[in-house]
Amino acid sequence: MMIVVSAVIGTVVVVAARPRTAPPPAAPVVVTPSKTPLPAKYVVLTFDDGPDPAYTPKVLEVLKKYDATATFFEVGKNVAKHPELTKAIHAAGHSIQNHTWAHQDLRHQTASAFRQQVQSTDEAIRAAGGVVPTCLRPPYGGVSATVRQRAKALGKELVLWTIDSRDWSKPGSPAIVQRVLTGVRNGSVILLHDGGGNRSQTVAALPQILATLKAQGYGFRTLTC
Numbered sequence: 001m002m003i004v005v006s007a008v009i010g011t012v013v014v015v016a017a018r019p020r021t022a023p024p025p026a027a028p029v030v031v032t033p034s035k036t037p038l039p040a041k042y043v044v045l046t047f048d049d050g051p052d053p054a055y056t057p058k059v060l061e062v063l064k065k066y067d068a069t070a071t072f073f074e075v076g077k078n079v080a081k082h083p084e085l086t087k088a089i090h091a092a093g094h095s096i097q098n099h100t101w102a103h104q105d106l107r108h109q110t111a112s113a114f115r116q117q118v119q120s121t122d123e124a125i126r127a128a129g130g131v132v133p134t135c136l137r138p139p140y141g142g143v144s145a146t147v148r149q150r151a152k153a154l155g156k157e158l159v160l161w162t163i164d165s166r167d168w169s170k171p172g173s174p175a176i177v178q179r180v181l182t183g184v185r186n187g188s189v190i191l192l193h194d195g196g197g198n199r200s201q202t203v204a205a206l207p208q209i210l211a212t213l214k215a216q217g218y219g220f221r222t223l224t225c
Ligand SMILES: [Zn+2]
Pocket: 048, 049, 099, 103, 139, 140
């Protein structure tokens, strides 16, 4: 009896697999956090020093209008003051990463102060947005062998930039636009600011930057480390 049952099962399997005109099996379920495939030609937009109630919502508005995603390197004490902004950034699909608690130059911190600057920011971002950062952008681009080693010990990868808009110096929005678009190439990491001072020039520059990059075929990627 056992042999007969096996034969029947075998036949059923062969019949089901035989027809060559049958449609291909359904595609496997692909689990991806991204709604769309990663663009092959891309830039990484980064906004530092926020969140800021005056400018972050405006930056978010422009990004949404141009269907662009960005990475926000946030200052922990600002997150603690405005957790709703961090939450909104996360909800809009952007990446939120660590820019220290009080914008300290990490080259001049004791080991315990370094840890406090990074971990308290992690905790504020996690509490506000539910995500723990994996990237760390050292304020002022301040990197040393010790900074690298301490960051690594905390599970953080240091991320700088390839294009500095110098928007913090308030050179006027045309100059910000020009600095970003001059020399942009595939994979550029663009430094802008949504906090830390008056960022109205950055907000004003953003539509032209995004419109031009899109017209040149660039997409936008966000950072995870
Ligand atoms: Zn900064």
